[in-house]
Amino acid sequence: MTSHTGTALVTGASSGIGAAYADQLAARGHGLILVARDAARLRAAAERIGQETGVAVEVLAADLTRPADLATVRDRVATDARLALLVNSAGLGPLGPSLDSPAELYDGMLDLNVRALQTLTFAAARAFADRGRGAIVNVSSVVALIPERFNAGYAAQKAFVLALTQGLAAEIGDKGVRLQAVLPGVTRTEFFDRAGADIGQIPAEMIMEARDLVAAALAGLDAGETVTIPSLPEADDWQAFEAARFHLGPNLSRRVPAARYGFG
Numbered sequence: 321m322t323s324h325t326g327t328a329l330v331t332g333a334s335s336g337i338g339a340a341y342a343d344q345l346a347a348r349g350h351g352l353i354l355v356a357r358d359a360a361r362l363r364a365a366a367e368r369i370g371q372e373t374g375v376a377v378e379v380l381a382a383d384l385t386r387p388a389d390l391a392t393v394r395d396r397v398a399t400d401a402r403l404a405l406l407v408n409s410a411g412l413g414p415l416g417p418s419l420d421s422p423a424e425l426y427d428g429m430l431d432l433n434v435r436a437l438q439t440l441t442f443a444a445a446r447a448f449a450d451r452g453r454g455a456i457v458n459v460s461s462v463v464a465l466i467p468e469r470f471n472a473g474y475a476a477q478k479a480f481v482l483a484l485t486q487g488l489a490a491e492i493g494d495k496g497v498r499l500q501a502v503l504p505g506v507t508r509t510e511f512f513d514r515a516g517a518d519i520g521q522i523p524a525e526m527i528m529e530a531r532d533l534v535a536a537a538l539a540g541l542d543a544g545e546t547v548t549i550p551s552l553p554e555a556d557d558w559q560a561f562e563a564a565r566f567h568l569g570p571n572l573s574r575r576v577p578a579a580r581y582g583f584g
C-alpha cells in the first residue's frame with residue numbers, strides 16, 4: 321500500500337483522473353496538495369475532501385504552462401520533506417488528425433504534457449532518491465503504444481511520458497523510488513469536452529469511469545508495476561510486448577549496418 325503518512329501532490333486535481341486520485345489518496349490517509357489552474361474548484365474539492373476524510377488538503381493554484389508557476393510547484397516538490405507521492409495527471413490533447421489543429425496548440429501541449437511533467441518528475445526523483453523513499457505516478461495513455469490510432473502529436477507526447485518513466489525507473493529504482501506510468505484508454509472526464517469532442521460518439525464498452533481507472537492504477541502501484549494498463553486483461557500480453565522489445569537489444573547498435581541493407 322502507499323504510505324499513510326506522506327503527502328501527495330496531484331496535478332490536474334480539479335477534474336477527471338486527477339480529481340479521482342485526490343479522492344482515493346485522501347481515503348488512503350495521504351495529505352494532499354492539489355494543483356491546477358481553477359483555484360475556486362480546487363478550494364471546493366479541498367474543503368469537501370478535508371471534511372470527508374480528515375486529511376490536510378492544500379490548494380496550490382498554478383498554470384503549469386507558465387514558467388513562474390511551474391517553478392513554484394517545482395520548488396515545492398523539491399523542498400517539502402513531507403512529500404511521498406507525486407501524481408502528474410494534468411494534461412490535454414486534441415482529437416482527430418494532427419494537421420486539423422493549429423501548430424500553436426502543440427506548443428502549449430508540449431509545455432503541459434511534456435515540459436511540466438518532466439520538470440516535476442525530475443524534482444521529485446532527486447528529492448525522493450535523497451530520502452530513499454517516494455513514488456512518482458505519470459499519467460500517459462494507451463495511445464503511446466498505438467500512435468496510428470490517435471492524434472500523432474498527442475500520442476508522441478504520451479510516448480515521451482512512458483519512456484521517461486521507464487527510463488527513470490531503471491536509473492533510480494534501486495534508490496527506494498517507485499515510478500509508474502499509467503496508460504488509460506478512453507476515460508470519462510472533461511478531456512473530450514475540452515477537445516471539443518463528443519464522448520457519446522465512442523462505444524460505451526470502450527469508456528472507463530475515472531474512479532475505476534484510478535482504483536486499478538493504485539492497485540498496480542501497490543503491486544509494484546512500472547507500467548499499468550488498467551483495461552488490459554492479461555498481464556502476460558504486456559510482458560510479451562516488453563520481451564519483444566528487449567529481444568532487439570543486442571542488435572540495436574553495431575559497427576556495421578545489417579546485411580539486408582547490402583553490407584557484410
Ligand SMILES: NC(=O)c1ccc[n+]([C@@H]2O[C@H](COP(=O)([O-])OP(=O)(O)OC[C@H]3O[C@@H](n4cnc5c(N)ncnc54)[C@H](OP(=O)(O)O)[C@@H]3O)[C@@H](O)[C@H]2O)c1
Nearest residue numbers: 332334335336337356357358384410411506507509510511
Ligand atoms: N480521458 C481520457 O480518455 C484519457 C485517456 C488517456 C490519458 N489521459 C490523460 O489523463 C490525464 C488527465 O486528463 P483527464 O482525462 O482527467 O482530463 P480533464 O478532466 O480535462 O483533466 C485535466 C486536468 O488538467 C488540468 N490542466 C489543464 N491545463 C492545465 C494547465 N495549463 N496547468 C495546470 N493544470 C492544467 C485541468 O485543470 P484546470 O483546467 O483547472 O487547470 C484538469 O484538472 C491527462 O494527462 C490526459 O492526457 C486521458
